[in-house]
Amino acid sequence: MRFRLILAEALSGLRRNASMVISVVLVTFVSLTFVGAAMLMQMQIGKMRDYWVDRAQVAVFMCRADAATTTCVNGVASEDQVAQVREKLESPALAGVVRDIRFETRDEAYANVLALMGEDYADFITPEQLNETFWVNLVDPGQTDVIAEAFGGMDGVEEVKDQMQYLDPLFSALTIATYIAVGIAGLMLIAAVLLIATTIRLSAYARRKELGIMRLVGASNRFIQTPFILEGVFAAFIGSVLASAAILAGVEFGVQQYLRGRVDFVTDWVNMRDAAVVIPLVIVIGLVLAAVSAGFAIRRWLRA
Numbered sequence: 001m002r003f004r005l006i007l008a009e010a011l012s013g014l015r016r017n018a019s020m021v022i023s024v025v026l027v028t029f030v031s032l033t034f035v036g037a038a039m040l041m042q043m044q045i046g047k048m049r050d051y052w053v054d055r056a057q058v059a060v061f062m063c064r065a066d067a068a069t070t071t072c073v074n075g076v077a078s079e080d081q082v083a084q085v086r087e088k089l090e091s092p093a094l095a096g097v098v099r100d101i102r103f104e105t106r107d108e109a110y111a112n113v114l115a116l117m118g119e120d121y122a123d124f125i126t127p128e129q130l131n132e133t134f135w136v137n138l139v140d141p142g143q144t145d146v147i148a149e150a151f152g153g154m155d156g157v158e159e160v161k162d163q164m165q166y167l168d169p170l171f172s173a174l175t176i177a178t179y180i181a182v183g184i185a186g187l188m189l190i191a192a193v194l195l196i197a198t199t200i201r202l203s204a205y206a207r208r209k210e211l212g213i214m215r216l217v218g219a220s221n222r223f224i225q226t227p228f229i230l231e232g233v234f235a236a237f238i239g240s241v242l243a244s245a246a247i248l249a250g251v252e253f254g255v256q257q258y259l260r261g262r263v264d265f266v267t268d269w270v271n272m273r274d275a276a277v278v279i280p281l282v283i284v285i286g287l288v289l290a291a292v293s294a295g296f297a298i299r300r301w302l303r304a
Helices: 002-016 018-055 079-089 106-117 119-123 141-151 164-206 208-216 221-259 272-303
Strands: 058-062 098-104 133-138 157-162
Touching (some): 018 272, 058 141, 098 106, 133 141, 157 164, 164 272, 221 272
Antiparallel strands (some): 058 157, 098 133
16 A cells, blocks of 8 residues: 555656656666667677687788898898798797798789789789788787797898787777767766756655645655655656667667678677667666665755
């Protein structure tokens, strides 16, 4: 009976402040959608990094005829220098670092460039302009410095490059975009908290006579506060459900049906399983913030 009375009071408050409740729902919806999007973006960055870190290689470029480095003073790397690099890569000293190696000749590099750029580039590029290259896969992708230190100053080696250095700016830009989304979401959550608190205070003011009577007849503060907290929680829950629906729609239509077919270099996208992890967190965040802000607002009102 007591629970039904509290629930009836909460529903009555929602009806009396319908416009403010709609505002709370919309602000909560937008803010939690940004929160969920930021979580999914961070998951996507993690998936992309894991994929490319596992496949990124360290390239040991052998000297070309026109190389200007001090290790290439004799011009093109000789067969002995190539053999020394191969022997060192296959040595027991690097057995725990190097997973496998692949040697690419100038002709193979030339064919790969034409396959990538098109046959029109045959008039501008010759095999002699390209390096013979050892492509090295590591057991631990974080040990690229070991290869750089081992071959950086070796005769016949023009340069040692880690492919991940080309991807780091992309991951940095995506991370900054995530931070921006989190910042916007934080501002929107603050707005939602303030709006919930304002709604609760207005609701309490509209029912000030009822609250006075309840106090006179000995109603506890918890009994008085609970309907107001439920008002905020109900509004936030509706906003959370709408945000969850927006997240599911974004993953299904935005990621799976649109981006997956248009972005080839990403093979592992966030999916419904990832959304199923994010959605409960989004709902919990919405409900907790609503309960805390509503409880704080009504307690301050009752003290006044």
